[in-house]
Every structure is written in C-alpha cells, then in structure tokens.
Amino acid sequence: DADVTQTPRNRITKTGKRIMLECSQTKGHDRMYWYRQDPGLGLQLIYYSFDVKDINKGEISDGYSVSRQAQAKFSLSLESAIPNQTALYFCATSDSRQRSFEQYFGPGTRLTVT
Amino acid sequence: GDSVTQMEGPVTLSEEAFLTINCTYTATGYPSLFWYVQYPGEGLQLLLKATKADDKGSNKGFEATYRKETTSFHLEKGSVQVSDSAVYFCALKGGSYIPTFGRGTSLIVHP
Numbered sequence: 001d002a003d004v005t006q007t008p009r010n011r012i013t014k015t016g017k018r019i020m021l022e023c024s025q026t027k028g029h030d031r032m033y034w035y036r037q038d039p040g041l042g043l044q045l046i047y048y049s050f051d052v053k054d055i056n057k058g059e060i061s062d063g064y065s066v067s068r069q070a071q072a073k074f075s076l077s078l079e080s081a082i083p084n085q086t087a088l089y090f091c092a093t094s095d096s097r098q099r100s101f102e103q104y105f106g107p108g109t110r111l112t113v114t
Numbered sequence: 115g116d117s118v119t120q121m122e123g124p125v126t127l128s129e130e131a132f133l134t135i136n137c138t139y140t141a142t143g144y145p146s147l148f149w150y151v152q153y154p155g156e157g158l159q160l161l162l163k164a165t166k167a168d169d170k171g172s173n174k175g176f177e178a179t180y181r182k183e184t185t186s187f188h189l190e191k192g193s194v195q196v197s198d199s200a201v202y203f204c205a206l207k208g209g210s211y212i213p214t215f216g217r218g219t220s221l222i223v224h225p
C-alpha cells in the first residue's frame with residue numbers, strides 16, 4: 001500500500017468551480033506540503049504545515065487554501081479555479097525527527113481547468 | 115537565500131553511456147543534499163542523499179559526492195539503461211524550514 005495517497009488522481013473542472021484535492025499519509029510524519037509542477041518550472045511550493053495547528057504559505061499561495069484536518073490529512077482547495085491552475089499537484093511529507101529532512105511524495109493529481 | 119542550479123535538459127544518451135547531471139547550490143551552513151527521481155506518471159522519490167561534506171550518496175548505480183569546496187553535488191552513473199529515463203531533481207535542506215529544489219533535468223535513454 002502507498003504511504004502517501006492523493007485523490008483524485010485526475011480531475012477536469014470548469015473555470016470558477018471550487019475544487020478540493022486530498023492527501024493522506026500513513027507514515028506518521030508531522031510535516032506535510034503541497035507543490036505544483038509545471039513543465040520546465042520544477043516544483044513550486046503552495047502551502048506547508050509542520051503540525052495540525054501550524055500552516056504556512058509557500059511561494060505561490062494566491063488562489064489556494066488548505067486544511068490540516070488531522071496529522072495524517074492535508075487538503076488543498078482551489079476556491080475559484082482558473083485555467084492557469086492547470087498543472088500537476090503533489091503532496092509530500094517529512095519527519096522533523098529525521099536530521100536529513102528527506103521528503104516522501106504522493107503520486108500526484110493532474111488537474112485540468114477548462 | 116538557498117538556491118539550487120542544475121543543468122537544463124533534456125539529456126539524451128544511448129544505453130550504456132556515462133551520465134553526469136550537474137548540480138550546484140548556494141546555502142549557508144552545512145545543508146543536506148538530495149537527488150530525487152520522477153518516473154513518467156509518478157511522484158518524486160528519493161534516489162540518494164548526503165548530509166555532510168565529502169559524503170557520497172549511492173543507489174541503483176547512481177552516485178553523487180557532496181563537494182563543499184565547489185558547492186556541487188553532481189549525479190553520475192557509469193552505464194545508463196532505458197529504464198533510467200526520468201526527470202531528476204537536485205535539492206537541498208539548509209537553514210530554511212523548507213527544502214529547495216532545482217528545476218529538474220529530463221534524461222532520455224535510447225536503446
């Protein structure tokens with residue numbers, strides 16, 4: 001079973017719709033992240049959370065919001081989707097107890113906004 | 115702030131060729147360094163890491179050495195296979211609370 005899961009894996013939605021992407025992990029990690037990947041731009045950090053009560057904006061948080069419902073769950077919402085939010089979205093986790101802070105990624109959600 | 119620069123791709127090689135993907139970084143202190151790999155249709159997964167100067171990370175025939183004097187962490191493999199075709203990301207974790215990633219380098223290996 002995958003340690004970091006994302007739902008849905010693919011989603012097509014229309015401009016102006018609200019959409020939620022969900023991430024769950026069974027690794028017991030305290031830190032969770034949402035990234036966006038566009039061709040040629042690498043990974044851009046949207047939001048990150050170091051525990052349930054700690055949520056922080058990343059470099060491209062405008063147009064997005066998040067909720068950390070439990071240590072194992074971190075959701076990303078697009079309040080009113082627009083076409084330039086079409087991208088691949090990844091959730092990741094890390095363990096603050098690990099000195100090297102390596103991250104573990106989910107399989108991604110491919111979002112298309114028409 | 116922290117930054118990572120890696121060579122632009124795509125890198126196109128024939129099977130059994132030698133691979134080098136360059137990565138240099140800027141960071142204060144002594145960051146941990148990583149290479150992640152992203153196979154088609156999948157998320158990133160850790161390929162190898164090094165946590166202090168002169169450490170060599172290795173996995174699946176890939177190697178990278180933490181060179182503080184040149185602030186580099188170049189990825190190498192002696193003989194690539196078609197199955198190595200993927201996007202490779204160099205990353206660091208320094209004093210910032212969050213990791214910093216390079217833009218990724220696409221590797222295409224032909225039979």
